[in-house]
Amino acid sequence: MNKFLLRDRTEWRTWAIPRRLWEKPIHRWFVFPHSFSSELVYALADEWGLGSDDHILDPFAGAGTTILAAKELGIRATGYDLSPLAVLITRVKSSNYSAQRMEQVLSRLMNNVRRAQLNGTKKQYPELVSKALPGDLLGAFDSIDRCITKASDSKAERDFIRLALLATLPKFSRAVATGGWLKWVTNCNGASSVVSVFERQVRLMIEDLRVVRFPRRTLCKVGAADARVLPDAGPSYSAVITSPPYPNRHDYTRVFGVELMFGFLDWEGTRQLRYQSFHSHPEARPNRPEADGYRAPRRLTRVVSQVRKKTTNRRVHNMLEGYFLDMYLTLREIKRVCQPGAKIAFVVGNVQYNGEQIPVDYLTAEVGEQAGLSCQEIAVARYRGNSAQQMGRFGRIPSRESVVIFKRPGSSP
Numbered sequence: 001m002n003k004f005l006l007r008d009r010t011e012w013r014t015w016a017i018p019r020r021l022w023e024k025p026i027h028r029w030f031v032f033p034h035s036f037s038s039e040l041v042y043a044l045a046d047e048w049g050l051g052s053d054d055h056i057l058d059p060f061a062g063a064g065t066t067i068l069a070a071k072e073l074g075i076r077a078t079g080y081d082l083s084p085l086a087v088l089i090t091r092v093k094s095s096n097y098s099a100q101r102m103e104q105v106l107s108r109l110m111n112n113v114r115r116a117q118l119n120g121t122k123k124q125y126p127e128l129v130s131k132a133l134p135g136d137l138l139g140a141f142d143s144i145d146r147c148i149t150k151a152s153d154s155k156a157e158r159d160f161i162r163l164a165l166l167a168t169l170p171k172f173s174r175a176v177a178t179g180g181w182l183k184w185v186t187n188c189n190g191a192s193s194v195v196s197v198f199e200r201q202v203r204l205m206i207e208d209l210r211v212v213r214f215p216r217r218t219l220c221k222v223g224a225a226d227a228r229v230l231p232d233a234g235p236s237y238s239a240v241i242t243s244p245p246y247p248n249r250h251d252y253t254r255v256f257g258v259e260l261m262f263g264f265l266d267w268e269g270t271r272q273l274r275y276q277s278f279h280s281h282p283e284a285r286p287n288r289p290e291a292d293g294y295r296a297p298r299r300l301t302r303v304v305s306q307v308r309k310k311t312t313n314r315r316v317h318n319m320l321e322g323y324f325l326d327m328y329l330t331l332r333e334i335k336r337v338c339q340p341g342a343k344i345a346f347v348v349g350n351v352q353y354n355g356e357q358i359p360v361d362y363l364t365a366e367v368g369e370q371a372g373l374s375c376q377e378i379a380v381a382r383y384r385g386n387s388a389q390q391m392g393r394f395g396r397i398p399s400r401e402s403v404v405i406f407k408r409p410g411s412s413p
């Protein structure tokens, strides 16, 4: 018997995916294929009656949807993410910039870019980056990057422009992110149009600064942190709206490998990030805090043993076991940093291995209760088809994508 309330909220189906973000000012500066839409944040904030006295946490900030949506609503927000790319995106989207000032920075930058030799690199990049940006492409990106360093003394302003450069990169890269994997393509734009496409991207961002009006100056903070070990000393949040990676084997350090190794990390640093990330892909091998008190849910042990009968791939079993241990550690941290009465929403997706359904939403609800939270409901936002490979072998079995809603016990202060 399931003790958790499963509620149909399929009116949210287009909000669990990022499609709408592509049309929205600021949100569209960089979209992750794994993002949800800001409408989900507006709906939850409305349902929970959040206002200017509240403080929202997103410990898996990704492309910054929750933090920016909170800012749009005038609600204080803090975001963390393990990936330096996600931290940069979220920080730039939620900072305060003046369109006029950024016009000046762009104009100085473009003067330098026009004078620069846009070929040859000064830096040694990992092989993935030079393969993804062959010929003069890498030289063009590297030169613009060097010009950005001289365009402003303000790190925040340089970050704004760097985000534009990172958003331009996929339009030229031979390694294209398709959902969870990198696909190699041959026919892409050539190096001669890098500068104009990049300049267009900066202008689009400046245009967005002109159209968006925030209701008040709201404090938004973003930092690098592991969701299993948050830096906050005590309970400061009244709400959490977040989405951890799904246990679908997608590895963000591979999907965004070109951006990460162009802009932030060397090959070894990227590998360490891969190891330390949530156990949602088989290559993760994170250092975790002690998980005293955690018992793998019986439902998980049962389903993993079914998967085990059908495949000898131990890495998938380890991943599934590690995933819910990570989920427990995260939810335990959330309980520690949330005020009594806080509302918590985790967007999760069920997955299938060898025809076995893994009910990630139920299991998340179960480990959340072990961590001391109280599950209020599992809101089913949509049903997704299984992967083409699974569908071919086991038929079409739709998987739920749900919002698991918890409350931190105790009454609000």
Ligand SMILES: C[S@@+](CC[C@H](N)C(=O)[O-])C[C@H]1O[C@@H](n2cnc3c(N)ncnc32)[C@H](O)[C@@H]1O
Binding pocket: 032, 034, 035, 036, 037, 059, 060, 061, 062, 063, 064, 065, 066, 080, 081, 082, 083, 086, 225, 226, 227, 228, 242, 243, 244, 245, 246, 252, 276, 277, 278
């Ligand atoms: C599903 S995405 C979040 C998407 C986000 N809700 C949005 O709308 O853009 C999950 C994020 O979790 C981050 N992540 C993975 N492991 C993490 C960890 N241990 N601690 C914090 N963040 C982690 C990934 O870098 C990724 O940005």
